[in-house]
Amino acid sequence: xxxxxxxxxxxxxxxxxxxxxxxxxxxxxxxxxxxxxxxxxxxxxxxxxxxxxxxxxxxxxxxxxxxxxxxxxxxxxxxxxxxxxxxxxxxxxxxxxxxxxxxxxxxxxxxxxxxxxxxxxxxxxxxxxxxxxxxxxxxxxxxxxxxxxxxxxxxxxxxxxxxxxxxxxxxxxxxxxxxxxxxxxxxxxxxxxxxxxxxxxxxxxxxxxxxxxxxxxxxxxxxxxxxxxxxxxxxxxxxxxxxxxxxxxxxxxxxxxxxxxxxxxxxxxxxxxxxxxxxxxxxxxxxxxxxxxxxxxxxxxxxxxxxxxxxxxxxxxxxxxxxxxxxxxxxxx
Amino acid sequence: xxxxxxxxxxxxxxxxxxxxxxxxxxxxxxxxxxxxxxxxxxxxxxxxxxxxxxxxxxxxxxxxxxxxxxxxxxxxxxxxxxxxxxxxxxxxxxxxxxxxxxxxxxxxxxxxxxxxxxxxxxxxxxxxxxxxxxxxxxxxxxxxxxxxxxxxxxxxxxxxxxxxxxxxxxxxxxxxxxxxxxxxxxxxxxxxxxxxxxxxxxxxxxxxxxxxxxxxxx
Numbered sequence: 336x337x338x339x340x341x342x343x344x345x346x347x348x349x350x351x352x353x354x355x356x357x358x359x360x361x362x363x364x365x366x367x368x369x370x371x372x373x374x375x376x377x378x379x380x381x382x383x384x385x386x387x388x389x390x391x392x393x394x395x396x397x398x399x400x401x402x403x404x405x406x407x408x409x410x411x412x413x414x415x416x417x418x419x420x421x422x423x424x425x426x427x428x429x430x431x432x433x434x435x436x437x438x439x440x441x442x443x444x445x446x447x448x449x450x451x452x453x454x455x456x457x458x459x460x461x462x463x464x465x466x467x468x469x470x471x472x473x474x475x476x477x478x479x480x481x482x483x484x485x486x487x488x489x490x491x492x493x494x495x496x497x498x499x500x501x502x503x504x505x506x507x508x509x510x511x512x513x514x515x516x517x518x519x520x521x522x523x524x525x526x527x528x529x530x531x532x533x534x535x536x537x538x539x540x541x542x543x544x545x546x547x548x549x550x551x552x553x554x555x556x557x558x559x560x561x562x563x564x565x566x567x568x569x570x571x572x573x574x575x576x577x578x579x580x581x582x583x584x585x586x587x588x589x590x591x592x593x594x595x596x597x598x599x600x601x602x603x604x605x606x607x608x609x610x611x612x613x614x615x616x617x618x619x620x621x622x623x624x625x626x627x628x629x630x631x632x633x634x635x636x637x638x639x640x641x642x643x644x645x646x647x648x649x650x651x652x653x654x655x656x657x658x659x660x661x662x663x664x665x666x667x668x
Numbered sequence: 669x670x671x672x673x674x675x676x677x678x679x680x681x682x683x684x685x686x687x688x689x690x691x692x693x694x695x696x697x698x699x700x701x702x703x704x705x706x707x708x709x710x711x712x713x714x715x716x717x718x719x720x721x722x723x724x725x726x727x728x729x730x731x732x733x734x735x736x737x738x739x740x741x742x743x744x745x746x747x748x749x750x751x752x753x754x755x756x757x758x759x760x761x762x763x764x765x766x767x768x769x770x771x772x773x774x775x776x777x778x779x780x781x782x783x784x785x786x787x788x789x790x791x792x793x794x795x796x797x798x799x800x801x802x803x804x805x806x807x808x809x810x811x812x813x814x815x816x817x818x819x820x821x822x823x824x825x826x827x828x829x830x831x832x833x834x835x836x837x838x839x840x841x842x843x844x845x846x847x848x849x850x851x852x853x854x855x856x857x858x859x860x861x862x863x864x865x866x867x868x869x870x871x872x873x874x875x876x877x878x879x880x881x882x883x884x885x886x
Contacts, residue, residue: 413709414788414790416784416785417784417785417788418782418783418784418785419748419782419783419784419785420780420781420782420783421747421748421749421750421751421780421781421783422750422751422752422780423750423751423752423774423775423778423779423780424750424751424752424778425750425752430738430739430742430743430747431739431743431745431746431747431748432739432743432744432745432747433739433742433743433744
């Protein structure tokens with residue numbers, strides 16, 4: 336489906352003739368190229384591995400039933416010899432067979448969340464929230480839960496590579512030094528540092544040192560899902576960049592305008608979830624339940640928990656005038 | 669014309685009885701074989717990287733089990749001692765013995781010893797040393813007279829039948845907690861009287877819980 340094979344003229348003519356709104360996902364779809372038609376109706380792309388062996392259904396069933404019947408016989412083997420490999424010098428807190436828990440933190444979007452990591456003989460296996468950390472309160476989000484898998488990612492490089500060849504660390508240092516030397520005369524005009532949002536004062540100070548050394552260099556912080564709009568909004572409201580922190584335990588009525596504050600919106604969602612939940616208990620604290628109004632353009636966890644949810648186009652959400660103690664339907668101003 | 673001679677009647681009767689015996693005999697053979705040391709790998713000496721003698725260290729010197737197997741009271745695994753534990757003493761005594769060269773090499777080169785597992789439970793059962801020790805099951809009850817073993821060997825068959833034998837009525841085996849590591853333990857009073865008393869004292873769960881599948885097959 337290369338661009339060369341597309342007849343742009345035919346596409347323009349076709350679109351000019353068509354009346355009313357038209358939707359397509361690619362130019363190939365509009366042009367209705369034979370490649371696109373084939374792609375649309377084939378379950379697997381070409382060159383995907385296929386079982387084109389001429390073994391028929393009968394022989395397949397014969398083979399599989401024999402395999403299943405023989406699978407039971409595999410239990411009749413003597414267990415293979417197992418080794419026990421103790422430490423040479425055992426770490427002090429370690430008890431064989433019991434995990435150790437380490438307190439750590441994970442940054443996401445520049446905000447660190449306190450975690451506890453279960454470790455078996457030095458291998459981390461499970462991530463849980465640190466109950467003493469204000470951003471976690473003992474909970475974790477899916478990113479923290481999934482982070483343990485990145486340690487065992489088979490695609491993760493086991494050593495230093497250059498063009499697929501294993502190299503020593505000294506080779507990297509030498510190459511880095513040569514590149515840095517080359518930038519001295521240009522004042523770092525060819526130097527760009529790309530990072531995620533850096534919240535560490537130490538790392539930020541170190542990068543600032545580099546920038547002072549190479550005045551022409553630039554430091555770019557990038558996030559796939561940044562909170563720039565929330566920051567800009569906070570600046571409009573308060574005159575400076577601030578991070579609003581809500582105390583949902585004190586809120587009797589919560590109005591959320593396209594903000595998925597319980598799950599995905601912002602760094603404190605674990606804390607907000609816990610706070611929100613404490614005001615939803617019927618027994619115990621004697622306080623009235625809170626009430627949640629949500630106006631949003633897509634489905635979200637917060638919308639799912641809402642007492643009143645108003646589906647709205649995202650562009651219409653700013654026009655909602657929240658009026659507490661009124662029904663959601665009356666809030667469509 | 670008669671095809672079979674008259675004696676065929678007797679032969680057919682005899683073969684029915686012989687067939688029954690054959691089936692029973694085959695069943696007996698299979699069941700006996702299944703419980704044999706050949707299958708359970710009990711009572712078989714296994715050569716280890718270091719010919720460590722429990723007989724000498726436990727029976728001769730009288731070192732408590734927990735000096736080396738430190739985790740037995742707090743962990744599912746009793747723990748195999750690190751090389752450092754051997755070197756504690758053997759840097760002073762028998763420090764030039766050729767038998768201990770693998771131990772010294774391990775300590776020198778920071779390379780762990782690789783012992784061969786003697787008690788190998790299947791991976792689909794969960795076993796926890798600490799709970800057994802806490803509830804009064806002595807080391808000797810499962811591991812036998814370790815103080816008489818020049819080389820470690822598996823004394824019990826470690827089959828489910830064997831586990832259940834105790835789980836159905838532990839009072840026949842349990843002993844006071846201060847006698848856990850004693851080898852050649854003899855109850856001070858009759859076991860039939862001591863067992864039920866300890867069961868009550870240690871608050872040991874009833875037979876319904878102890879024989880529930882998920883106690884071991886988690």
